[in-house]
Amino acid sequence: MIATSLRMRRHLRLGLLAAALFATAPVLAQNILIRNATVHTAGGQGTLRNSDVLVRNGVIQAVGSGLSAPAGVETVDAQGKPLTPAFFAGITEIGVEEVSGESATDDSSVSLSTLQPVRPEFDVTLAYNPDSVLIPVARVEGYGYTLLGASTGGSFVAGQGGILRLDGSADPIGPRALFVRLGSGASELSGKSRAAQWMLLDQLVAEARGRVPSDSPHALLTPAGRAVLARFLAGQGRIVVNVNRAADIRQLLRWAQKENVRVAISGGAEAWKLGAALAQAKVPVFVDGLADLPADFDQIGATLENAARLDAAGVSVGFSQSGDASHNARKLRQHAGNAVANGLPWEKGLAAMTRVPAQAFGVDDRIGTIAPGKQADLVLWTGDPLDVINTAQQLWLGGKAVPMRSRQTELRERYLRAEGSLPRAYGR
Template sequence: MFWVSVLTLLFAGTASAQDVLIRHATVHTAGAQGTLQNADVLVQGGVIRAVGVDLQAPASVGVVEANGKPLTPAFFGGITEIGIEEVSGEAETVDSAVTLATDQPMRPEFDVTLAYNPESVLIPVARMEGLGFTLLGANTGGSFIAGQGGVMRLDGGADPIGPRVLFVKLGSDVLGKSGSSRAAQWMLLDQMVGEARGRIPADSPHALLTPTGRAVLARYLAGNGRIVVNVNRAADIRQLLRWAQRENVRIAIASGVEAWKLAGQIAAAKVPVFVDALADLPGDFDQIGATLENAARLHAAGVEVSFAQFGDASHNARKIRQYAGNAVANGLPWEAGLQGLTRVPARVLGVDDKLGTIAPGKLADLVLWTGDPLDVANVASQLWLGGRAIPMRSRQTELRNRYLRAAGALPRAYSP
């Protein structure tokens, strides 16, 4: 591991540098160029300037010798609450859901990005695993219309990039928010669409939306932003596809445990799926058809597949590589697994002009790995965001180092 130590020393005093030549890497571009052997990537001003062989670095540009190790775009962390959740069991640190005591619980205008904390201790933990961006998600509170989120780069910036995303949850998990009926979910959704499109008067005594909520939903119905729907049962997915076609809206499916049963229809509708690639058991009646081959079957049918985990995704974002690797182990082509963590989510979420592939003009959000990045036996040795070498440490590693040291005159807890 000598080369890793050299890399660490090289960047110990240049964390703010944005110019670098990464030389002799196995460059997985995740784009049209595919994988390039023994290739170089030149970064200047935080942007990728060139990708090729035997590139020459200007005098002011530092050089990193990759020795053939894999270089990829920074990975997508999935749909998480990184930056809006610190301790899941401590309510005052969780800002992902809204529950209002009101006759209008449907609040699509709720936007979790306004609560984002770029100094969250979870951000360095995620970056150490090669994660460079995440989709900040809204959770269901008082309504199955959860609210809005957006793409956050984990570079310390405070603002989302790209268009907002509206989150909706359907199925058995939210029956208590829809009169104990799946059918009522569509009834209520159709009423909200009618309000947003002016078919139902705004002053109706039974209105579900506020004036701001109508305006926000109308924006998504007009195609300005994607609606991400968490849904698992094939019958519910079928109704979702019909609704999206009828209303002409842009959707994506999240979780989609039984999506493989409708793979052809999903592909024909050009609906991407953020797959829960570890769902292999019938955890409830919406997931009876669970299979580890879900991602592979969807991809084979022509569906764009990315990944997301459900259940403490913020604290365990590092597992997203395991999801992709698990899908590859069950039939998904390796390149599709890599693209599901890079190019696909960037395109689906409208940020592929900046992220997702290694190509000239893209932001230099890059990761150098010790080996195959979809094999969890390997780790990220260096992450660059905007060409800036990110310190590969977190609160967890600092605590580890503190308590590995021999005790001094004071107990370890008092050590700097």
């Protein structure tokens, strides 16, 4: 009995170790030629049929027909299937939230209400865990990068985040983003009135620009907070504002113009009402593609045509879901597919999952499209990637084929096997 128990524990330890090594293995650069694909570049070349993509040292070297494979380069026959850039997983807490119901595994927000509650210097990327089991769960669905976001805790100014490639690397790429929540969802953090949010924002700007003495007893920012906010006010990174009501979006556009800051909108359930103004201000909007009901008083005008109407007005549209986005990143392409079914052109739906977020957050020189010089973050699909009946057949990050397995698939396979000498839970 004791020996059986020891064997069971040994198998369990080995299984957990193998899962950890698999989930966190760094993705190394590789040379590869992908032949005969329907290449959706998400860029200026559009869609190229019966085309090839050559990758050297993790970087795309050439895109075209009839490319020759240099010696030692692996060749993959795509058999005409769609090849796209790796998808954007939305604004998530992947890597800083493991189990949403367990506070010890959630590092996404800061609450310092007894001190200075507004801490824009809080940088959630410092807690990012590249060993998170959520990363392979997203990768097997074709997602290669995410915008790691800070969530509101003790302040409607949540803090900073950044773009993380889901390749096992520990550090963000590109400039930081600052996260702010406006509207009814932040009223409890701003004196129970959305009007106070603009009062507080005006004071924060005055402090960051030196119009309020740093030793003022009424100061809201630390010296570090002033320095960080000053960078965003100078255009060094976007301020991502979670906001839904058209009236609040209108005030945001006025504030952004007055302060000359770069903003992006997350949520934007009623953004379609201000499409022309958003397009003129060049404000990208990351909508919840499934929001079609008046879930609260900030979303009375929610519609499944939101993305299509914004695109028709000239707005750059992306997607980011509300709710438990970290554990459900795989569902984001359903948002794009629904938007396409409700009038968004297919090419714009693909761009919303690839090029638009890369451009909005300053990393389009590296990822987001299939073009020479870009990192080879690619996905080969079984069919139309915006139709959830299809799946990601293979993901490459930096030219390296990522194992298409996760903790969920490992558990599925474990319990599908017939029981042997040990219970299936302890089988290797």
